[in-house]
């Protein structure tokens with residue numbers, strides 16, 4: 045029989061209830077696994093006897109393994125290659141910051157620098173955005189709740205994770221129930237991350253945005269808008285046909301009315317596609333009545349054959365100036381990290397070559413060597 049991850053919370057809870065075991069023991073088990081993912085169930089003292097036989101017959105501490113880790117040359121970014129029990133691989137990326145200095149400078153700090161973990165929600169993605177490496181893989185499968193949470197467990201052994209962004213492989217709102225359950229776990233014992241430190245990024249799945257605030261209050265919502273008008277959006281993001289801009293904007297207004305939270309707007313700057321003054325003006329008008337922070341993202345190349353190039357620095361600056369000065373919209377320009385290990389936004393794709401390189405160059409033997 046297939047063993048399940050201990051972090052597949054609802055399966056575990058149901059099994060406990062069916063066996064008449066008090067579910068209050070569950071967080072204790074998670075805590076132990078977080079401390080030692082290789083633990084034997086018998087090492088967790090004071091569980092009822094029935095719990096040990098249930099755990100031994102149906103659950104494993106972790107269903108995935110940390111296959112390899114690649115570090116950027118500046119030690120700021122690490123890319124984790126995680127092998128799922130199906131044999132498929134996903135990637136997660138750690139980005140280190142130091143709150144006193146902004147970006148991490150690579151020097152050791154007591155307690156380690158605060159880190160953000162970029163997690164994957166699917167193997168591949170069916171939305172097919174033309175600028176995204178994951179989109180080029182097509183959809184392979186959804187991650188389970190346990191497989192999402194386990195990325196945090198693996199990363200926590202390497203770094204002090206304080207923030208989570210769902211900006212890895214996949215469209216999180218296309219895997220809604222696993223996403224909701226995973227975030228609920230991440231925000232309770234033993235992880236206890238603040239929901240305000242968790243950001244879900246979506247291409248704009250309207251029906252899911254409409255229920256998100258109800259299911260996960262206080263979360264940060266980031267929307268990959270990338271164009272201020274429907275026809276450009278459709279050209280670069282096929283999903284825009286199913287979720288038209290007008291309906292998306294209605295959903296964002298409703299979300300903001302209910303949540304009273306600002307929304308993060310992601311906008312990749314693509315040379316000659318969406319980066320002219322006209323589009324800056326259109327974007328300013330579109331967002332004028334929402335409270336947003338716009339994040340202009342330099343396009344990360346996804347191979348030599350890409351049809352896109354990133355906008356010039358001058359164009360990005362001018363775009364930012366229009367949004368700031370004419371429309372009074374807070375606008376930042378993202379500093380990309382981890383490009384030398386293909387760990388930047390939109391660059392995650394697991395190829396056969398990645399798997400081979402990972403096995404031959406960086407086998408994971410001693411986790412302590414990796415801790416920052």
Ligand SMILES: C[S@@+](CC[C@H](N)C(=O)[O-])C[C@H]1O[C@@H](n2cnc3c(N)ncnc32)[C@H](O)[C@@H]1O
Pocket residue numbers: 175176177178210211212213214215216245246247267268310312341342343344345346389390391
């Ligand atoms: C990979 S997606 C995952 C989350 C979700 N599916 C989404 O589209 O928002 C995370 C972010 O990366 C951006 N992205 C994708 N490909 C990119 C690229 N080549 N360069 C820069 N950003 C990219 C996406 O548009 C999105 O804002």
Ligand code: SF4
Pocket residue numbers: 169170171172173176177178179180212213214215247268390
């Ligand atoms: S940008 Fe997001 S939605 Fe689009 S293909 Fe990539 S992962 Fe999927």
